[in-house]
Amino acid sequence: MGILSDGIEWLTDPANWEGTNGIPARLLEHLQISIVSMAIALAIALPMALVLGHLHKGEFFVNAAVNIGRAIPSFGIVIFAGLLFLEWGISLKFWPVVAALVLLAIPPIFTNTYTAITTVDPELVEAARGVGMPERRVLLSLELPVSAPVTLAGIKIATVQVVSTATIGAILSSGGGFGRYIVDGFGQGPPGHAKVLGGAVLLAGLVLVIESIFALAERRLLPEGIRRLGRATDVVDAIGHG
Amino acid sequence: MIVAQASTDRAFFQWDWVLAHWSELGEQTVEHLFLTGTSVAIGLVISAALAAIALRWSSTFGPIIGVGGVLYSVPSLALFALLVPFTGLTSRTTAIIPLVTYTILILVRNMVAGIRSVPAEVVEAAQGMGLRRRQVFMKVEVPLALPTFFAGLRITTVTIVGLVTVTALLGFGGLGQFILNGFRKSIVFPTEIIVGMVASVLLAMVLDFALLQAQRVTTPWLRRPRS
Amino acid sequence: MRNIFRSRVIGATFVVLALVATACGSGDDVADGSTITVGSFNFPESQILAEIYAQTLEANDYPIEKKLNLGSRELIFPSLKSGEIDLLPEYLGSSLGVGFGIDSASDADSVATALSDAFAAEGVTVLQYAPGEDKNVFVVTQEFAAANNLVTISDLAGVADLTLGGPPECENRDTCYGGLTGTYGLSQLKFESIQEGAARIAALENGEIDVGLLFSTQPVIVEKGFVALEDDKVLIRAENIVPVLNLSIADEYGSDLTKLIDSVTAKITTDVLLELNGKVENEGLDPDAVAKDWLTSNGFL
Structure with missing residues (x-):
C-alpha cells in the first residue's frame, strides 16, 4: 500500500502550501479557533476556580464539572452548537465550533485549578493570614503560585483537547483548520487518503509542539520546589478527545 | 438577517418524538454499549500486557507511553478513513480498532502508576511475611493499585462512550446516529440531536457510576468507617 | 498461582468474546441463502430508497442486512465492487461519471447501457431504472x-x-x-x-x-x-434512480428477486421522491417509517 508515500507526497507538494485551502492558511485557522476558545474558557474558568477554591466553596460545581464535562461527547456538542447557531441565524463557520470547544475546555481548567487551590497546605495559608496578609494577597501571592503546576497541567490538557477536537468542527461547515483535510479526504474516498494522512500528521505535529511549549513553560516559569509540589498532587487527567 | 428559519412551525423539542422512539433508542443504546464494551475490553487486555512489560522492564515505559500518546493525538476520523481499505466499510472492526487505540494511553499509565504507588515498606513487609513474588503482586500490589486503575478505567470508558458517537460518520455510531441524522436534514431536526446527545451523556454517567461502585466493592478498606 | 491462572482465563475470555462479537456482527440468516447487504449513501433520500428496497425484500423473506448512511460514492464504491455491499440505490449519471469516470450521451437509456457494461466487469448487475430522477x-x-x-x-x-x-x-x-x-x-x-x-x-x-x-x-x-441554474452545457446526465445488485446474489436468487425489485423501482417517480424527501427532510420523520408508509400504500407490504 502506498498510503504512506502518498501522504508524504501530499505534505511536500508545494500546491498544498498555498491558497485558502493551503496548509499555512489552515494552520492559521486552526490556531485562531483554538486560541479564541482557550482565551474564553480561561476567562471563565480561572477566576471562578480561584475564588471558589480560595473560599473552599462549590464542591458541587467541581463534581458536576468533572462528571458531566467528561461525559459530553465532543461530536455531539459540536453538532448541538451548530444547531443553535442555525436557529439563531449566525454563520456556522467559526463561532459554533468555538462555543463547543469552550464548553469542553472549562472542566479540566476549572477542576485542576480548584483542586490545586483547595489542597494548598492549610498551615501555610494560616501562617500567611497570621502575618497579616490580606485575603487577596493570600490568594494571589501564596495559593496561586503554589497551585501553579496543577493549574498549568489543567490548561495543557484543555489546550490539547481543544486543538484535537477543533478537527470535528470541519463537519459543521467550511473552514475548520486541519480538520478540513481529514473530513474532505474522508468524503473523497481512496484518492483522499493522502489528504487524511497528511492532515492527521499535521495535527499530531501541532499537538506535539503545544505539549513541548507547555513543558518548556513549566520549566521556565516555575521554580523547582513548586514543580515538585505539583507532581505530588497532579491527579486530574486528560478527558474527551476529537 | 435571519438565515435559517428552521422549524418555525414546530416545537424546538418534541416529547412525542421521544415517546415514539423508545425502541430505536433502546437498540442504539445496546449498539453503543457493544461498541464501547468491546473496545474497552480489548483495550484492557492489550494495556494489561503492555503494563506488565513496562513494570518488568522499566525502560520500556517511556516508549510505550510515547506511542500511546501519539495514537491518542491522531483524530479518530482520520484513523477510521485510513482503516476502511483494510477492514472494510461495513465491519465494526473499522470502528473498534481506533477506539481501542484511545484506551491504551490512560489505561497503561494508570495501571503502572497504581503499582508503582505501592509503598516499598508494604512490599517488604509482605515479603517478610513469607509471600512469594507472585503472591506479593497479586495479593498486595494489585489490590492497592486498584483505585488508580479504576480512575483510569472510568476516564477511558467515558471517553470511549463519547468517541463512539463519531463513528456515526461511518454508518455506526449507536446514539451518535441520532445526532448526525438530526443534523443531516435540509431543515435540521433539533429533537433528534438533543435526544442523541442527552442519551449519550446519560450512558456515560451510568457507566461511570457503575465503575465507581465496582471500585468501592473491590476496595472495601478505602470505605471510611462511619463516625 | 491460582489467581494468576484465573486472571489469565478471564483475560482470554474477554479477547475471545470480543473477537467472536466483532466477527459475527449481526446474525446471518444462512438457512435461506446468502444475506443481501443493502447499503446507502449519506443523505436522506438514499436512506429512504435503501429502506424501500430492504423492507420489500424483508417482507418477501429474503435475508437482508441494512448498512445505511455509510458515506459518499467515493467511499462506498470499493465496498460495492468487492461484494461487501450487495444492493445499492444508485443514480444513473453519477454512478457512471463519478463511479467509473466514463462519459456517455446524456439520455437515460444510453447512460444505463454504458453503466451496465462498466459494472459487468465488477461483478455487479444494473437493474431497471426508475422513472424518477434526482439531479x-x-x-x-x-x-x-x-x-x-x-x-x-x-x-x-x-x-x-x-x-x-x-x-x-x-x-x-x-x-x-x-x-x-x-x-x-x-x-x-x-x-x-x-x-x-x-x-x-x-x-x-x-x-x-x-x-x-x-x-x-x-x-x-x-x-x-x-x-x-439551468445546466445549458449538459454537465449532468440523466440521474434516474437505479438499483445495482451484486451479480452472485442476482444469480443465486434469480429473476424472482430482480422482478420484485423492478416492480418497486417502476413506481418511484420524481414526485414520489419529492414527497418522501419532504417527509424526512422537512417534517423530521424517519426514513424507515416513510418507506414503510409508501410501500404499504402502494401494496408492496
Missing part, C-alpha cells in the same frame, strides 16, 4: 440571480469572485466543481467544502457562498425560493 442542481438565492441576471450556469461567467459550496466529494467531481471550472470554464470559481445540506443552505442565505449544490428532489429549493 445535482446548482442553486443561487433569488436576490443573487436577479442582481446578476442569472438563468443558466453559463451566466455565472460574468460574475467575479464566485464561491461554490458543496460536499467534500464535489471538489474533484467532473459533475460538480471540476465540471464548472472545466466544461463551463468558470476559472474564477472557488470551492468551499460544506458537508451537510442544512449548513450549505445557511451559508447560501448569509452570503458565505454564492452557489450551492443541492438535489433537485429537495423540497427546500422551492420553499426557500432558490433559483436552480
Whole structure:
C-alpha cells in the first residue's frame, strides 16, 4: 500500500502550501479557533476556580464539572452548537465550533485549578493570614503560585483537547483548520487518503509542539520546589478527545 | 438577517418524538454499549500486557507511553478513513480498532502508576511475611493499585462512550446516529440531536457510576468507617 | 498461582468474546441463502430508497442486512465492487461519471447501457431504472440571480469572485466543481467544502457562498425560493434512480428477486421522491417509517 508515500507526497507538494485551502492558511485557522476558545474558557474558568477554591466553596460545581464535562461527547456538542447557531441565524463557520470547544475546555481548567487551590497546605495559608496578609494577597501571592503546576497541567490538557477536537468542527461547515483535510479526504474516498494522512500528521505535529511549549513553560516559569509540589498532587487527567 | 428559519412551525423539542422512539433508542443504546464494551475490553487486555512489560522492564515505559500518546493525538476520523481499505466499510472492526487505540494511553499509565504507588515498606513487609513474588503482586500490589486503575478505567470508558458517537460518520455510531441524522436534514431536526446527545451523556454517567461502585466493592478498606 | 491462572482465563475470555462479537456482527440468516447487504449513501433520500428496497425484500423473506448512511460514492464504491455491499440505490449519471469516470450521451437509456457494461466487469448487475430522477442542481438565492441576471450556469461567467459550496466529494467531481471550472470554464470559481445540506443552505442565505449544490428532489429549493441554474452545457446526465445488485446474489436468487425489485423501482417517480424527501427532510420523520408508509400504500407490504 502506498498510503504512506502518498501522504508524504501530499505534505511536500508545494500546491498544498498555498491558497485558502493551503496548509499555512489552515494552520492559521486552526490556531485562531483554538486560541479564541482557550482565551474564553480561561476567562471563565480561572477566576471562578480561584475564588471558589480560595473560599473552599462549590464542591458541587467541581463534581458536576468533572462528571458531566467528561461525559459530553465532543461530536455531539459540536453538532448541538451548530444547531443553535442555525436557529439563531449566525454563520456556522467559526463561532459554533468555538462555543463547543469552550464548553469542553472549562472542566479540566476549572477542576485542576480548584483542586490545586483547595489542597494548598492549610498551615501555610494560616501562617500567611497570621502575618497579616490580606485575603487577596493570600490568594494571589501564596495559593496561586503554589497551585501553579496543577493549574498549568489543567490548561495543557484543555489546550490539547481543544486543538484535537477543533478537527470535528470541519463537519459543521467550511473552514475548520486541519480538520478540513481529514473530513474532505474522508468524503473523497481512496484518492483522499493522502489528504487524511497528511492532515492527521499535521495535527499530531501541532499537538506535539503545544505539549513541548507547555513543558518548556513549566520549566521556565516555575521554580523547582513548586514543580515538585505539583507532581505530588497532579491527579486530574486528560478527558474527551476529537 | 435571519438565515435559517428552521422549524418555525414546530416545537424546538418534541416529547412525542421521544415517546415514539423508545425502541430505536433502546437498540442504539445496546449498539453503543457493544461498541464501547468491546473496545474497552480489548483495550484492557492489550494495556494489561503492555503494563506488565513496562513494570518488568522499566525502560520500556517511556516508549510505550510515547506511542500511546501519539495514537491518542491522531483524530479518530482520520484513523477510521485510513482503516476502511483494510477492514472494510461495513465491519465494526473499522470502528473498534481506533477506539481501542484511545484506551491504551490512560489505561497503561494508570495501571503502572497504581503499582508503582505501592509503598516499598508494604512490599517488604509482605515479603517478610513469607509471600512469594507472585503472591506479593497479586495479593498486595494489585489490590492497592486498584483505585488508580479504576480512575483510569472510568476516564477511558467515558471517553470511549463519547468517541463512539463519531463513528456515526461511518454508518455506526449507536446514539451518535441520532445526532448526525438530526443534523443531516435540509431543515435540521433539533429533537433528534438533543435526544442523541442527552442519551449519550446519560450512558456515560451510568457507566461511570457503575465503575465507581465496582471500585468501592473491590476496595472495601478505602470505605471510611462511619463516625 | 491460582489467581494468576484465573486472571489469565478471564483475560482470554474477554479477547475471545470480543473477537467472536466483532466477527459475527449481526446474525446471518444462512438457512435461506446468502444475506443481501443493502447499503446507502449519506443523505436522506438514499436512506429512504435503501429502506424501500430492504423492507420489500424483508417482507418477501429474503435475508437482508441494512448498512445505511455509510458515506459518499467515493467511499462506498470499493465496498460495492468487492461484494461487501450487495444492493445499492444508485443514480444513473453519477454512478457512471463519478463511479467509473466514463462519459456517455446524456439520455437515460444510453447512460444505463454504458453503466451496465462498466459494472459487468465488477461483478455487479444494473437493474431497471426508475422513472424518477434526482439531479445535482446548482442553486443561487433569488436576490443573487436577479442582481446578476442569472438563468443558466453559463451566466455565472460574468460574475467575479464566485464561491461554490458543496460536499467534500464535489471538489474533484467532473459533475460538480471540476465540471464548472472545466466544461463551463468558470476559472474564477472557488470551492468551499460544506458537508451537510442544512449548513450549505445557511451559508447560501448569509452570503458565505454564492452557489450551492443541492438535489433537485429537495423540497427546500422551492420553499426557500432558490433559483436552480439551468445546466445549458449538459454537465449532468440523466440521474434516474437505479438499483445495482451484486451479480452472485442476482444469480443465486434469480429473476424472482430482480422482478420484485423492478416492480418497486417502476413506481418511484420524481414526485414520489419529492414527497418522501419532504417527509424526512422537512417534517423530521424517519426514513424507515416513510418507506414503510409508501410501500404499504402502494401494496408492496
